[in-house]
Amino acid sequence: MNRTDRLYALVEELRAVAPRPRxxxxxxxxxxxxxxxxxxxxxxxxxxxxxxWAEPGRTGGYCLDPAHTLAPLGFTVDEALAVMISLGTxxxxxxxxxxxxxxxxxVAVTDGRRLSETAELASRxxxxxEHRSNEAPQELADALRTGQVLQIVYIDRNGIATSRSVEPMGFVGKGSDWYLIAWCRLRDSLRAFRGDRITEAKSLGERPPRRPLRVEDLGIVQGKLRMVGPGEKSS
Structure with missing residues (x-):
């Protein structure tokens, strides 16, 4: 059993006996x-x-807190697999x-039999x-939620670094690349910053009025943009 499968199985074991410890x-x-x-x-x-949480003592062990544990979710195997794939991307x-x-x-609230079948399918x-790292600073996700201005250091395609203050407006994902869509105060215009080229990001604590983000303003000339969430649309 690999580590990922063991993590799933550990949660299911603790859920099955909660609130008793193992x-x-x-x-x-x-x-x-x-x-x-x-x-x-x-x-x-x-x-x-x-x-x-851990319960001390000779008969103690680890418990899955029943006060924060939901009943098993009614996902079908196909639905659970779709969720797992989506989060993995x-x-x-x-x-x-x-x-x-x-x-x-x-995983913690998914029926054990369905979870086992889903994990087996997911392993396939x-x-x-790509080999290069595409990870972007965690501060990018936080800034979109809080609406706070970021001070970033960005490396352009020529390897030149610039420091900029930007107002996060949204994200565009393409393959394994993610682009921060933001109002760049240095250029006084809308810009797309590839996540792995942002080497530093910190919040300035300023929360300006959130600017509207219109698809037509992005200037996408190849491919189609698709919104995520209920009622998604293509453009």
Whole structure:
């Protein structure tokens, strides 16, 4: 069993017996790994937002907090697989941490039989990407939510770095690349900044009125833009 499958299985095991605890030793024997490995796995799940807590004492162990545990979700296998694939495509996006946290939470409340079948199918699906890192600073996702101005250092296609103050307006994803769409105060116009070329980003704490973002203003000449979420449209 690989680590990803074990993380899913750990959550399901704790969910099945909640609020009763399972010791690290008991879990280690079940999954045929060391107690230290189990403790690292549980720590990773906790940091991703899964509501696991430790109960001290000789009969204690790790519990999935029943006060924060939903009933099993009624996803079909196809629906659960679609969610897993969708969240997996965000691994190079500014929303990667939130996507992985959301995935762990979905796993925590998904029916065990469906989850097992979904995990097996997901193991047969792979995403083809480039060798270069496409990860963008986490501050980009935070800025879109808060509406705060960012001070960024951007490397253009010629390798020249510039410092700019920008007002985040949205994102455009293309393959494994993600572009921050923002009003650039240096150029006094709308600009698209490729995420992996933004080497630094920090909030200035300023929250100006949010500018409208119209598809026609983006000047896309190749391909079609598609909105995400309910009622998505193409243009």
């Amino acid at each position: 010791s690290a030793r008991w879990l280690a024997e079940k999954f045929e790994v060391s107690s230290r490995t189990i403790e690292r796995d549980l720590s990773a799940l906790q940091h991703s937002g899964v509501p696991i 965000l691994v190079t996006s500014p929303f990667r941490d939130a996507a992985m946290s959301a995935l762990h939470k979905v 699906i792979h995403l083809l990407g």
